[in-house]
Amino acid sequence: MSDFFLAMHHIYKSFSRVPVLKDVSIQIRPGEVHALVGENGAGKSTLMKILMGIYTADSGEIQVQDKTVQIHSPQEALHLGISMIHQELSPVPDMSVSENLFMGREIRRNHMGGLSIVDQKEQIRQTHAIFESMGVQMEPKALMRNLSVAQVQLVEITKAISLSSRIIIMDEPTSALTEKEVHTLFEQIEKLRRTGVGIIYISHKLDEIFRIADRISVLRDGELIGTHTAAELSKNALIQMMVGREITAIYPKIETQQGAVALEVSNFSRGTHFRDISFQLHYGEILGIGGLVGAGRSELVECIFGITHPTAGDLKIEGQTVRIRHPKQAIAQKIALITEDRKRTGLNLIESVETNIAVVILDRIANLGIVDSKKSAELSDAYISKLNIRTNSRGTRMYKLSGGNQQKVVLAKWLLSEPDIIILDEPTRGIDVGAKRDIYLLMGELAKAGKAVLMISSEIPELMGLADRIIVLADGRLTGEILRKDFSQERILQYASNMNGESETV
Amino acid sequence: MNVKQSKKWNTDDLRELGIFIAFIIIVCVLMLFSPPGFRSGRNMLNILKQTSINGILATGMMYVIITGGIDLSVGSIAALSGVMAAHFAHPGEYPLIIPILLPVFIGTLVGLFNGIGVTYGSIPPFIVTLGSMTIFRGAALITSKGQPVFNVSKPFEAISGAFVFDTIPVLVIYYVVITLIFAFVLTRTVFGRHVYMVGGNETAARVSGIDTFKVKIVVYMISGFLAGIAGLLLTSRTISANPTAAQGYEMDAITAVIIGGVSMSGGSGKWYGTVIGALLISIIANSLDILNVSSHYQPVIKGMIIILAVLMDMKTKNRGR
Ligand SMILES: Nc1ncnc2c1ncn2[C@@H]1O[C@H](COP(=O)(O)OP(=O)(O)OP(=O)(O)O)[C@@H](O)[C@H]1O
Ligand SMILES: [Mg+2]
Numbered sequence: 077m078s079d080f081f082l083a084m085h086h087i088y089k090s091f092s093r094v095p096v097l098k099d100v101s102i103q104i105r106p107g108e109v110h111a112l113v114g115e116n117g118a119g120k121s122t123l124m125k126i127l128m129g130i131y132t133a134d135s136g137e138i139q140v141q142d143k144t145v146q147i148h149s150p151q152e153a154l155h156l157g158i159s160m161i162h163q164e165l166s167p168v169p170d171m172s173v174s175e176n177l178f179m180g181r182e183i184r185r186n187h188m189g190g191l192s193i194v195d196q197k198e199q200i201r202q203t204h205a206i207f208e209s210m211g212v213q214m215e216p217k218a219l220m221r222n223l224s225v226a227q228v229q230l231v232e233i234t235k236a237i238s239l240s241s242r243i244i245i246m247d248e249p250t251s252a253l254t255e256k257e258v259h260t261l262f263e264q265i266e267k268l269r270r271t272g273v274g275i276i277y278i279s280h281k282l283d284e285i286f287r288i289a290d291r292i293s294v295l296r297d298g299e300l301i302g303t304h305t306a307a308e309l310s311k312n313a314l315i316q317m318m319v320g321r322e323i324t325a326i327y328p329k330i331e332t333q334q335g336a337v338a339l340e341v342s343n344f345s346r347g348t349h350f351r352d353i354s355f356q357l358h359y360g361e362i363l364g365i366g367g368l369v370g371a372g373r374s375e376l377v378e379c380i381f382g383i384t385h386p387t388a389g390d391l392k393i394e395g396q397t398v399r400i401r402h403p404k405q406a407i408a409q410k411i412a413l414i415t416e417d418r419k420r421t422g423l424n425l426i427e428s429v430e431t432n433i434a435v436v437i438l439d440r441i442a443n444l445g446i447v448d449s450k451k452s453a454e455l456s457d458a459y460i461s462k463l464n465i466r467t468n469s470r471g472t473r474m475y476k477l478s479g480g481n482q483q484k485v486v487l488a489k490w491l492l493s494e495p496d497i498i499i500l501d502e503p504t505r506g507i508d509v510g511a512k513r514d515i516y517l518l519m520g521e522l523a524k525a526g527k528a529v530l531m532i533s534s535e536i537p538e539l540m541g542l543a544d545r546i547i548v549l550a551d552g553r554l555t556g557e558i559l560r561k562d563f564s565q566e567r568i569l570q571y572a573s574n575m576n577g578e579s580e581t582v
Numbered sequence: 583m584n585v586k587q588s589k590k591w592n593t594d595d596l597r598e599l600g601i602f603i604a605f606i607i608i609v610c611v612l613m614l615f616s617p618p619g620f621r622s623g624r625n626m627l628n629i630l631k632q633t634s635i636n637g638i639l640a641t642g643m644m645y646v647i648i649t650g651g652i653d654l655s656v657g658s659i660a661a662l663s664g665v666m667a668a669h670f671a672h673p674g675e676y677p678l679i680i681p682i683l684l685p686v687f688i689g690t691l692v693g694l695f696n697g698i699g700v701t702y703g704s705i706p707p708f709i710v711t712l713g714s715m716t717i718f719r720g721a722a723l724i725t726s727k728g729q730p731v732f733n734v735s736k737p738f739e740a741i742s743g744a745f746v747f748d749t750i751p752v753l754v755i756y757y758v759v760i761t762l763i764f765a766f767v768l769t770r771t772v773f774g775r776h777v778y779m780v781g782g783n784e785t786a787a788r789v790s791g792i793d794t795f796k797v798k799i800v801v802y803m804i805s806g807f808l809a810g811i812a813g814l815l816l817t818s819r820t821i822s823a824n825p826t827a828a829q830g831y832e833m834d835a836i837t838a839v840i841i842g843g844v845s846m847s848g849g850s851g852k853w854y855g856t857v858i859g860a861l862l863i864s865i866i867a868n869s870l871d872i873l874n875v876s877s878h879y880q881p882v883i884k885g886m887i888i889i890l891a892v893l894m895d896m897k898t899k900n901r902g903r
Contacts (some may be wrong), residue, residue: 162861383789406790413789421789424782426849435779438772445771
């Protein structure tokens with residue numbers, strides 16, 4: 077018997093004749109964390125979906141404990157001890173946490189003539205117990221729709237763990253987690269590893285990969301470039317394997333000239349989400365907003381953009397007080413907001429790439445309400461190549477694009493609106509190193525061209541690498557402001573964890 | 583790799599052809615097994631004529647369903663506006679323009695009511711339009727005192743009864759013109775793209791600056807407007823208005839839209855699918871009539887064919903996944 081629990085041999089897969097996976101083979105040992113890395117659209121999620129029986133490989137073989145198996149559905153995969161935490165989470169919004177956890181394997185009681193009832197009490201009790209053992213703090217009765225992305229992710233992770241799987245696939249599990257939650261997750265992974273569970277870990281965060289991975293497999297354009305132990309790889313070597321070229325300076329900082337005040341909020345408040353926020357954003361500046369997930373940063377920018385309404389406070393654009401009550405008014409003020417949750421607020425997944433890219437500027441490329449389809453096609457193609465979006469054509473439906481390429485479409489649609497004030501909420505979530513750098517360069521160029529850039533990020537290196545100035549929110553309050561010359565990880569963390577929300581004057 | 587392929591069919595479009603395949607198969611089968619009466623040119627025109635009123639209702643219904651809503655009130659709107667048209671269409675009382683504009687106006691107004699209920703009232707479309715279906719059926723009964731309204735003028739009768747070149751029923755012309763106009767709006771205009779966007783992802787639509795309330799209200803107004811026209815045409819065709827007319831028309835319209843491949847969850851669907859859906863319904867009814875199938879069996883067969891058509895549609899759509 078080989079020392080692998082699972083092996084995929086010579087997997088090929090094409091979508092409408094476009095090859096996506098070419099002769100890919102990977103083996104997973106029990107108790108190892110096996111990282112799967114590669115650029116957006118390299119085929120990582122597709123490979124894993126084949127393993128889960130969501131797609132069928134065109135050719136190739138899957139072996140579990142040296143026995144060849146056919147996996148036709150996720151149920152069959154679960155039965156073989158393989159479960160997956162998907163990149164695009166899709167919880168049932170009106171179900172509670174415990175109902176989601178036990179979905180498909182509900183605990184039943186009262187077999188009255190074949191009629192069984194779901195034992196909610198017992199489910200809630202067990203959910204409590206599982207959370208307790210994992211050190212997760214969450215209310216089992218909470219509705220999924222009220223959870224943050226991070227919390228939803230934790231529920232999914234808990235679910236996979238509680239299914240006592242032998243292999244757990246995690247497709248970008250930490251893309252929306254705070255540092256602390258990542259820590260919790262890694263502790264769980266460590267526990268799982270010790271009990272002999274194999275973890276397939278997909279991520280674009282290289283630091284994380286070197287923290288936990290035992291072995292790393294690199295995919296590029298659907299081909300396996302190689303599998304190495306983490307110890308024998310350097311970060312630069314890994315990047316080179318991924319993108320096929322060398323990347324220097326991940327955070328390119330372009331020097332810019334700071335101009336007049338573009339946007340000013342004073343005493344901005346919205347219920348319990350955030351209170352008494354005041355700051356200025358200048359033209360030619362990249363202002364970072366740091367803080368923990370849940371600190372109220374997304375709520376703040378959504379309120380500035382008119383998605384929600386403030387309960388108190390003023391908003392000034394170029395010194396003029398404006399009332400923005402709908403995103404269309406924000407767009408008229410030349411503001412753009414790249415939201416953090418592309419699936420919920422960013423894209424129409426069942427429509428084409430072109431439709432999504434052109435949606436904000438439809439009015440501008442229309443005559444008498446009739447869309448100039450030639451222009452819309454031209455502009456889409458221009459941005460597809462400008463942002464290097466990997467898609468068969470502009471007519472391809474969004475759901476077929478890989479996660480990172482979907483994110484680029486969101487960026488494209490807002491850049492196309494030619495905003496003067498650009499707000500980005502976690503803009504590089506799920507984006508590969510090479511593309512990240514492209515986006516950073518783009519942000520730098522925008523600032524250099526005199527635009528005002530406001531960027532929320534939970535990744536401190538990203539904030540420190542790009543911003544001219546950082547403000548930090550904690551628990552709905554602005555707790556500090558740091559100038560570039562004073563940037564330090566410690567200070568950001570210190571302000572971010574200021575849980576009682578005492579404001580510091582700067 | 584990006585720019586090419588623009589003119590070629592992509593797989594999504596091919597999948598949407600499923601409904602065409604179902605349509606052609608059903609028509610071919612009918613052609614083979616039906617008596618010559620079915621195949622005659624006159625009967626073809628007759629089928630088109632029978633399609634027109636349901637087809638007009640289905641056009642409005644399609645807009646509503648693409649935004650993710652539903653409009654159950656169209657049958658009642660048609661009845662009410664038909665009654666109102668007949669009231670003002672007695673010979674020598676009012677100029678013809680009154681019984682033409684009034685039903686259309688009433689329909690649009692009811693649509694506005696539905697739209698406001700769905701948006702500002704945030705009541706589910708099913709509930710709002712179920713309510714107005716009942717209310718405006720009642721209104722039709724009240725305004726007609728529960729009796730059919732007879733005695734309409736000759737010119738009014740000609741609205742639906744006339745023929746173009748002595749052969750083509752003018753109803754068919756109306757249907758074709760309305761279909762083309764609303765197909766153009768849906769596929770080529772900013773508003774049309776907004777309709778799809780609202781149905782595909784309402785939150786994202788709003789964040790992208792689309793006034794989702796406005797889009798939804800207009801969509802219900804379109805549905806009401808077309809239901810008003812349908813009521814007018816129905817009254818003119820039957821030379822009288824019956825307050826209990828057009829019962830269940832909403833179901834035929836919804837059926838046409840769904841057979842045509844418009845998803846009930848919103849965001850997708852093509853106008854020509856709806857046309858085929860509407861045609862299919864009348865072809866089935868027509869051929870069963872010609873084959874002398876008992877009217878008790880007709881609904882059973884109709885229902886089975888509907889399920890079959892959608893099934894075939896789904897099968898072709900899922901191929902290649
Ligand atoms: N259902 C589908 N139909 C057609 N093409 C698809 C489909 N799913 C994925 N693809 C294509 O396959 C390629 C690989 O996608 P995949 O999602 O596996 O990438 P990935 O490596 O997970 O990227 P990311 O890091 O962005 O998540 C992409 O080019 C994508 O457009
Ligand atoms: Mg992926």
